[in-house]
Amino acid sequence: MTQPTNDTEVSIVGLGPMGSALAQAYLDKGRSLTVWNRTQGKADVLVSKGARRASTAGEAVAASPVTIVCVNDYPTVYQVFESVSAELRGRVLVNLTSGTPEEARTASAWADERGFGHLDGAIMVPPPLVGRPEAVFLYSGTRDVFDRSRHVLDDLGDPRYLGADPGLAVLFNTAMLEMMYTTVNGFLHAAALVGASGVPAAEFAELALGWFMPTVLDPEGLAEQAPNLDEGVYPGELGTMEMNMNALEHIVRTSSEQGVDTGQPRLLKDLAERAIARGHGSHNYFAVFEVFKADAGGRSAR
Ligand SMILES: NC(=O)c1ccc[n+]([C@@H]2O[C@H](COP(=O)([O-])OP(=O)(O)OC[C@H]3O[C@@H](n4cnc5c(N)ncnc54)[C@H](OP(=O)(O)O)[C@@H]3O)[C@@H](O)[C@H]2O)c1
Structure with a gap:
């Protein structure tokens, strides 16, 4: 198991068009950032601008108190994080992967069972608008987890907390x-x-x-x-x-x-x-x- 480090403020897992835009917004705001993507080459540009490269998803999780995941679908979320749930314990996973309300609720229960905080989110803007003050991001899940993550969520745009039911954002x-x-x-x-x-x-x-x-x-x-x-x-x-x-x-x-x-x-x-x-x-x-x-x-x- 990777040892806890928490030496960057936020980690991003998934560097498709949207994950890369999230990472870029953090670099623009001067946040220390760790990134991981299955296809490692997609991290190159971000690393050249100051992001830290993790060689595994577990390393990315251990690098920061908050990890944001933005991959293609929920099955991929489990595929990537099931084996690193021990590293997530005591940390927060913010899921910005699109899905259905039931998928979000199931993921929240999965996180509860493994002892880590979970927020589900929905991105209401295309990648070029991420980081602008008018870029609305919807979140739902435990209020305390939202409040603890708020400082990094603010960097992405205008975070709106909708309630404790994790399915509400989607x-x-x-x-x-x-x-x-x-x-x-x-x-x-x-x-x-x-x-x-x-x-x-x-x-x-x-x-x-x-x-x-x-x-x-x-x-x-x-x-x-x-x-x-x-x-x-x-x-x-x-x-x-x-x-x-x-x-x-x-x-x-x-x-x-x-x-x-x-x-x-x-x-x-x-x-x-x-x-x-x-x-x-x-x-x-x-x-x-x-x-x-x-x-x-x-x-x-x-
Ligand atoms: N783009 C938008 O305008 C937009 C707007 C709102 C919400 N979203 C949501 O944001 C999420 C990400 O969207 P996206 O536009 O960035 O592109 P995407 O094509 O939906 O997702 C690409 C990401 O998923 C990863 N991935 C796919 N299969 C994987 C696997 N088996 N294991 C590990 N990683 C895997 C890809 O890794 P590789 O690079 O290795 O393939 C890449 O990082 C989606 O849920 C999407 O619905 C997107």
């Missing part, structure tokens, strides 16, 4: 990714709809993104609805689900007329129909939330 990350894909798809389908009549996407974007999104779909307006979602209140005075069915029906028929794919509009119409079937015809469109929640199984994270 859950928030996944939820926001879903928002990203559905929002982008909304624009893409709408651009295809007008594009079928020869309108360039750039011309459509001027009105759709320049005016419609910020004015009609503004985040402040959506945020105002959030408390109603929590309370299950969907007042229909300004518009009902039944009225929205009319628009949804037109989107499906127009898509068909324009010869563009109807899958997405049909899904939207189907969701509204299911909300009406559940008794939300006279409520506003946000009652679709009840359809989404119905299949959730009600897992309570906090």
